[in-house]
Amino acid sequence: MPARLRAAAVSDVGEFRAVNQDAAFAASWGAGVADGVGGGPAGDLASAALLHRLAAGSPETRDAEHLASRIRWANWDIGAHTRRDPALAGMATTLTGLWFGGSGELLLAHTGDSRAYLLRDGLLSRQTRDDSLVQALVDQGLLSAEEAAVHPRRNVITASLSGDDEDTVSVARVDAVHGDRWLLCSDGVSDYVPHDELERLLVLAPTPERAADWVVRVALDAGTRDNATAVVCDIVPAPERVSPEAPVFVGAAAARFLEGLDSA
Template sequence: MRLLAAAVSDVGLHRSVNQDAAFTAPWGAVVADGVGGGPAGDLASSSLLHRLAATGAYRRDDSEGLQERILVANWELSAHAARDPSLVGMATTLTGIFCGATANTLLLAHTGDSRGYRLRRGVLTRMTRDDSYVQELVDQGILSLADAASHPRRNIITASLSGDEDDVVRVTRHEAEDGDRWLLCSDGVTDYVPEPYLEQLLVSVADPHDAADAVVRLALRAGTMDNVTAVVCDTTTDALDYAPSAPAFTGAAASWFVDDFDLDVETA
């Protein structure tokens, strides 16, 4: 199995720095969103993704292996903070899918409020749970889903990756089918675009890059106040093997560390 994936990111109309980062490759795709209110969110999201991507091309992880690899990449954030105390407190969300160790298996990794959706046979299903204050209110029955979409504290998250040894990332295993389409996106999309609109767009636009671009443009037209990033991945099981390849970086990750990037062949 492999992924046909593309990512599009835009700083948006109200931000001067893009703190969203993404990468896409035949073996995996990830979106990360630097946590607002903290320092250097663009560095946090980019650093984590570059380290994770560098060790991914030759790997077919099980759930525990992927979780461990993400937490090792997370250590990179604490290393930056140790070198520069002004970076203490920087953090990022992460939502990504990876080809698993067994045939036709995808691993979904998640922490924070960036989201992962799966489109299967024309039906869009949210596959992640937001780690957020508002989601906890919804889970407790205090707040309805309709009210959550416009709640003034919807951007307060309850989990992220910050380089701390207590950080947690959840990894779940999913069976893949030919024709599945995944959308990974930052909250600059989901805070402003209702899910039925996303479903309609993902059904109607065939090419992954065109679909990702359309999602971003829709969020901008909806008046998003944030950075906007969309990753669209189509799964195909017509090729079980592929040559390891460097990922394509988007958003903040396209400007940080690119000259230093190299695939880690030692992880084969």
């Protein structure tokens, strides 16, 4: 049976940041979170520009190669901003997103340290590998996962989208199983909410809207010092005939570029 996403997104600037550099969108055909790279200029512009370019125009995504091409085009748009204004040089963003392909397959795109988790049959599993300094140290056996979680350089990432032709992003095909629940989140959530607590929240929440709200609230209550963003997507049956819905944007993407967005 054909599937679609029932998706909801929530983002909060948090108590310790003046600007929300997280951006997210949710729609029946796709969803994503992008986190502007801290320490660089205009992270909010980078994350919002990327997601709006990806969500603009037709929502159709044929396959993994087509999605990778769309991401490269959106990344070029970040570079265009930098070429117009050299003061923006160095701005960059992470990306973690889900899209349905033309044959009904689900595609997972990822670069940076935003994360995707899958809740299936009550068990939560992490579906992305952080592109980060501490993850590399864990892979080399130099740090434990527990040490990495509190390492002072845990937010140093090794891959992002900055408008450079050399930027990389992975696109993987994953199963679209009815009843699955996906969480896409920024590190303002994953650095502060333990895996077991994320699992508990996602199991208990009756809807994606409630789940996304709970996850962000718990991150804030845990004292996150970053922006906190959660996108929760349920895999549900798709009606035979449905018009593509316009995406809902939150965070930086709700504050920038909404004018002129064509979702038809």
